Amino acid sequence: MPRSTRLFTRLSLARRRHLRAGVSLHSHTIHSRESFAGVPWTPPLNPAQAVALETAQIQDLGLEPLVSLTDHDNITAALELRATSAGRRAPISVEWSVPWRGAEIHLGIHNMPPARAGERMAALARFTTIPREYDLDDILDWLHEDPSTLIVWNHPLWDEGGLGAARFDSVAKEFLRAYRPWLHALEVNGLRPWKENHRVMRWAAAEALPAISGGDRHGCEPNAFLNLTRAATFAEFIDEVREDHRSRVLMMPQYSHSLVRRLWANWPNRYNRRDEAAILSFPTAGGRLRTGTENA
Numbered sequence: 101m102p103r104s105t106r107l108f109t110r111l112s113l114a115r116r117r118h119l120r121a122g123v124s125l126h127s128h129t130i131h132s133r134e135s136f137a138g139v140p141w142t143p144p145l146n147p148a149q150a151v152a153l154e155t156a157q158i159q160d161l162g163l164e165p166l167v168s169l170t171d172h173d174n175i176t177a178a179l180e181l182r183a184t185s186a187g188r189r190a191p192i193s194v195e196w197s198v199p200w201r202g203a204e205i206h207l208g209i210h211n212m213p214p215a216r217a218g219e220r221m222a223a224l225a226r227f228t229t230i231p232r233e234y235d236l237d238d239i240l241d242w243l244h245e246d247p248s249t250l251i252v253w254n255h256p257l258w259d260e261g262g263l264g265a266a267r268f269d270s271v272a273k274e275f276l277r278a279y280r281p282w283l284h285a286l287e288v289n290g291l292r293p294w295k296e297n298h299r300v301m302r303w304a305a306a307e308a309l310p311a312i313s314g315g316d317r318h319g320c321e322p323n324a325f326l327n328l329t330r331a332a333t334f335a336e337f338i339d340e341v342r343e344d345h346r347s348r349v350l351m352m353p354q355y356s357h358s359l360v361r362r363l364w365a366n367w368p369n370r371y372n373r374r375d376e377a378a379i380l381s382f383p384t385a386g387g388r389l390r391t392g393t394e395n396a
């Protein structure tokens with residue numbers, strides 16, 4: 101069984117000829133509630149705008165787009181998209197908050213079966229509210245039993261809850277030891293520093309898990325990591341990751357820019373008016389100007 105993660109910093113014409121789609125995983129819309137330095141805010145893009153932004157970046161690479169939006173603890177974005185003819189196949193995905201031994205663990209749950217998404221979400225919400233550790237195996241087992249659902253540990257080495265480096269490190273290792281059988285991939289995150297992402301990739305390799313991309317876009321800059329695939333559908337891509345343990349990650353040029361500059365460019369107050377003009381003025385990595393709607 102092949103097990104490999106390959107990281108590319110550019111996509112050559114020769115390589116592109118053997119690929120079919122670019123996959124955008126892990127990004128947020130107006131349906132996520134955020135806090136930045138204690139100030140509550142909401143990402144600026146609605147689901148259609150978010151898909152359009154990610155689609156444009158992937159089409160610029162000459163690939164077909166597969167976009168999975170993952171708001172915090174809700175699937176409203178996917179439900180809204182699926183109510184339109186253009187979005188009827190949108191994957192139902194979520195970034196699930198998993199409180200665990202004092203740490204804030206985030207799991208990306210991608211492509212839940214539409215007929216079961218409601219009951220899945222109810223179980224996830226129950227755990228987030230009342231996190232009884234002994235329930236977690238059952239929930240993960242339940243998610244894992246759908247062969248077309250992907251479970252990704254997002255930004256696994258980010259101590260988001262502020263436990264402290266040593267304590268968080270030990271909790272993260274305990275989490276991996278306990279739940280490794282249900283995790284399909286670890287995430288290389290577009291808003292985390294390279295040193296941390298590099299450690300995640302080494303960790304994934306040591307555990308024989310693929311490392312997979314996650315842009316974690318909150319603002320108007322498209323995801324800084326994508327996956328590349330020969331798959332024609334999102335379910336086929338998931339099969340490639342789950343069964344073949346294969347992942348091709350593409351680092352986009354914006355990732356090499358200063359993180360502080362990128363975060364400033366995405367500072368919520370600059371965009372939280374949901375102002376089309378602000379979205380219009382945000383350049384993609386290739387320097388072209390895109391609106392949030394022109395590709396919708």
Ligand SMILES: [Fe+2]
Pocket residue numbers: 195206254255
């Ligand atoms: Fe997260």
